[in-house]
Amino acid sequence: MLKKMLHVNGVDRMVICEQDETLANVLRENLNLTSVKIGCGSGQCGSCTVVVDGKLKRTCTIKMKRIAEHTKIVTAEGVGTPDNLHPIQLAWIAHGGAQCGFCTPGFIISSYALLLENQSPSREDVRDWFQKHRNACRCTGYKPLVDAVMDAAAVLRGDKTRDELMKDVPVEGRILGTKYPRPSAVAKVTGTLDYGADLGLKLPAETLRCALVQAEVSHAKIISIDTSEAEKMEGVVKVVTHKDVKGKNRITGLITFPSNKGDGWDRPILCDEKVFQFGDAIAIVCADTEKHAKAAAEKVKVELEELPAYMSAPEAMQDDAIEIHPGTPNTYFVQKVAKGDETAPIFKDADVTIEGDYYVGRQPHMPIEPDVGFAYRNDEGKLVIHSKSIGMHLHAAMIAPGLGEELDNIVMVMNPAGGTFGYKFSPTMEALVGVACMATGKPVYLNYTWYQQQTYTGKRSPFFMNVRMAANNEGKLLGMETDWSVDHGPYSEFGDLLTLRGAQFIGAGYNIDNIRGEGRTVCTNHAWGSAFRGYGSPQSEFASEVLMDELAEKIGMDPLELRYKNVYRKGSTTPSGQDPEVYSLPELLDTIRPKYEAAKKRAAELSTAEVKRGAGIAIGVYGCGLDGPDTAEAAMELTEDGIITVYTTWHDHGQGADIGALTTAHEALSPMGIPAEKIRVCLNDTSKCPNGGPAGGSRSQVVIGRAIKATGEAMVASMTKADGSIYTHAEMVAENIPTRVDGKWSAPCTDCDENGQGNPFACYMYGVFLAEVAVELATGKTTVEKITAASDIGTIMNQLAVEGQMYGGLAQAIGLALTEDFEDIKKHSTMVGAGFPYIKQIPDDMELIFIESKRPEGPFGASGVGELPLTSPHAAIINAIYNACGARIRHLPARPEKVLAELNK
Structure with missing residues (x-):
């Protein structure tokens, strides 16, 4: 044991600990400074970052025996407090920098150290700093964090006031569509929000x-x-x-x-x-x-x-493979898709046919x-x-x-x-x-x-896909044939539903009248398949979006124009035969067309003998819901102090359930003029909250949102007097009017049948993605220089939450395209080994464009957003690589050696 005096956040603190204890654990457990988070535990994520004697340090790998007496330490608790926020923390709130918020204190203290050294950094200075100090974020796509540092620096220099920094935050009136901060923002930026490990330190002694x-x-x-x-x-x-x-x-x-x-x-x-x-x-x-x-x-x-x-579906499907679960065949579920006429005659007579084999792998969530x-x-x-x-x-x-x-x-x-x-x-x-x-x-x-x-938790299930398309010489799609095998690991949970996604989303976005195909769920011994953002669409749409580019080349059409000719319009149906609720894809393509032309021109001008540039596009579509009559419940209660509490299980894994529930409730209660400050959200405790359903399939804003809307409307009706004035809590109690109301909503949808036909989703999301890449011919290394997303997610409920979801999803799509994998259990067990994208692997140039087509079934016209940015941007990147250098990658990720191998063919 050792005893040391440390100077922490301006005061002397005594610690007594083991010599080999880490500084991170001592700060957390001895001094209760739980802004210091332990993520990777190996110095690769930066969540444990503090300032030690003026230098930024990752504390999870520093042993206490290396810490000198009277070492000066600053943690996020020493930067600012909830009632006295530092400009960095304020800027983080203004730009929506804290999504899940776990990495936020590490970024706050890292930014603090940067601005002590340099109060006038360039954006590239900020990016270099975060890269050097291994500050890793999985939620935000980094761009909002750089925005926040730049604004904080401006405030510290006196070039901008704190009020100017927060000018976009509404003080009163509607908060729908604004940059109103999420209720958890202050706790996240000050490091005072307790995550699971923080709560673990505060459990009873007998735990x-x-x-x-x-x-x-x-x-x-x-x-x-x-x-x-x-x-x-x-x-x-x-x-x-x-x-x-x-x-x-x-x-x-x-x-x-x-x-x-x-x-x-x-x-x-x-x-x-x-x-x-x-x-x-x-x-x-x-x-x-x-x-x-x-x-x-x-x-x-x-x-x-x-x-x-x-360890893969093809291996488990071999004739001599033993049953992993005795009594159940390794191929335990088959999903057909049959839409329109038989496709064999169509392919026989078509002017043009194209076929490709594609693979999207075991992406780790990280x-x-x-x-x-x-x-x-x-x-x-x-x-x-x-x-x-x-x-x-x-x-x-x-x-x-x-x-x-x-x-x-x-x-x-x-x-x-x-x-x-x-x-x-x-x-x-x-x-x-x-x-x-x-x-x-x-x-x-x-x-x-x-x-x-x-190594133990679930991963994205790999899809092995073969897709064929038939078209006429003018580029009109006539038919599609598909075959896909889903490697779902050893456990069957939701494997059949995931396999259905292949029927729903291979070829999504295009009016293809005639489709035939078959998919299957396969039990293997690799990591079990669990839900991951996009749930089946990153695999499915990768195949059809890359094949569309190949078809365009074969016909001699521009890839954008081929898409424009075939995307959903009035009278079109989805692969499951459903009428799309809005028809915004032509408008989205028209919107991105000039940017696409400029990107192609820029690629031609910037290409050199050593580095080739290219631009590629893809469209993305996803449905909001868990298929069929998806249902959610909610409740609201008026308390004596005039607060209305919203109860539901809108699970928050960083996407912003708190701001989603608050904004939806505030809008539903707007006839009563209740300010946002008078609404409290109580989420995610089954002893208090009715069943809102799980947070998956971008269903929450749509399905739970509709339940909250219904509940709010019932609350307004209950609290409104005949003369239009509003009851107080005391008046309601006196007149025996219930102060709590319940609401429920079920999607007016049907499940898909054995042929994948039905009306599974009340709302869809639509996007067009434009990627610009640079490929080093000597190494095959690909860098994404810019990515543009034109999206229609209906009404934007909260601008910060929506933008944050888009940036974060685009960053994960870049990882899926180029680096991320969990195939080799030993090699891919660390963040670096698994290809985690740090800030310099994600472009600072990410442009978001929104079209707001109000959804008939969405709450206040809103659809979902979370899944959309990981539907197909990786396909746009792969298409851009081909357009840059001629290397066609069909098996992800497109690591340098794969690109180089294609270049050398």
Whole structure:
């Protein structure tokens, strides 16, 4: 042990700790400075950044024995407070810089250090600084952060006032369509918002700390599990195995379609008979400290008989492949698509046909915050589970039978979450902490390392696709044939629904009267397939958008003009036969056409013998909802102090549920003139909030928004007197008028049939993406120089939230196109190894253009937004690479060696 005096945020603080403890842990655990976040734990994300003796340092890798006595340290808590914000923090709010907010304190302190050195930085200075200091953000696309630093610098120089900085924030009146800050913004920029690990520090003293015993192979029979040595280790209370699970010890995948050959009960909570993927949980060590738990976990002996591991769909589909889940074929679901006439005669007689094979891989979500959760029994005896779940009512139903706990005795609470991007649509640790709590009778806490986050949680499911198109010489699309295989990993949850997306979105955006195709869901031993932004469309639309460029070349048409000729217009239908609710794609193409022509001209002018430039386009389409009559509920309550509280489960994994719920409620209540400050949102606690459904498929603003709108309208009716004046709370109580109202909305939609035909979505989103790239001929390295997105998402409810979603999604699309992968479990287990895009890999030049076609079924005309920017920008990038240098990449990501190989052919 050592004792040191540190000078922290202007005052002397004494710490007593182990020599090998990290500075990050000491600041967090000894001094309770929880603005210091631990993300990657290896110095690759910058969330633990502080100023140490005037220099910016990443503290998760600095041992206390290296810290000198009286070292001066500044954390985000020392930059500004909620009632005295620093200009940097104010600028972050003004530009919507805090989305999930987990990385925000690290960026704030990094910007603070930069502006101490240079109060007049250029945008490139800011980008160089964040790149040098490894400040990583997965949400924002970085551009708003650079905007914020530039404005903060202007305020510090005296070139701009604080009021001028916040001039776009409305003081009164409507907040719909404005830059009204999200309610959580101040807490996020000051580092005072408690995420899961922060809450973990504040749990009762008797809380047990958990460590997992996990599989280090991808497929095996379990011969034995010996916990005897581990149980004798210091501090260990219990080692929990499958024998301690009271229920079925399975997480149900809630099979969507009857034709699915699986039963959904294929995922163990704790492995009992087999290991199905690397990282599967075999045992949970519960101890007094995390250190003791992890030490004991190393002593659990697991004897395995390794089995063949099928790490891709083609491998698992081989005739001699064994069934991964005995009794269920590895290909367990088939989805047809049949629209219009048979396609074989059309292809036989067509002037032009084109065919291609395409692959979009296992993109990792890579949130900065690793998965974290805890569980306890409340005073009513209910099992309360806190996590990053973005589907709490759904997850309770998925885990209750496996736990052996009655569904109505489980309470799910969503902690403030440092991003999920969809992986938390699947339960990850909810059942694990539930089992540990039930087995020990004590509160339990589990926090994954970033390695566990990367190797164990779900990933985007790879699609192996073959697509054929037939057209006439004028470029009119006549028919399409498709074949796609979905590598969904070992667990079936939502795999059938994902496979349906291929039927819905291969060829989306184009009026193709005749389609035939077949897709299938395949069980493999690689990482399980979970939801990821775009859910099926980044795979599906990559194939059809690249093939459209290939078709344009074969016909001799410009790619934009071929698209313009075929996109949805009145009378068109989607691949599922649905009438698009608006027809904005021609207008979007017209809007981007001059920019496209300028980009092609710029590419020609800037190309050199060494570096070739190119421009490429793609269109993107996605539906908002969970298919069919998707439903959400909400409630509102008037309190004595005149506050109206909105209750629903609008899960917030960074996209802005708080501002979405507030804006929608404020607009719905506008006939009463209630100011935004008099509306409170209570979200994501199943003991308080009705079921709004999960946060996936860009459904929240549409489906939950409509439920909030209905609830607000009922509240207005309830509170309005006959003379048009408004009841007070006291008057309502006196007249026995309920002060709480409930609302509900169901989408007027139908499920798709066995041929993929139906009306699955009430609202769609539409976009056209223009990418400009530079390709180094000697290396194959591609840089995206600019990306432009013209979008129609209906009414823009909040400008900052919408722009932030677009920038962030575009950045993830660049990663998907060029660097991101999780194929090699060892190589891709770190942020750098997996191709995480830092700021210099994302262009500062990102242009957003919006057309607002009001949606008939959207709340106040709004559609969703979150999925759209990751539908197809990666296809635009791949098309731009081809136009730059002639290298056609059909297998993502387009790493330099792939581009170089194509150049050398």
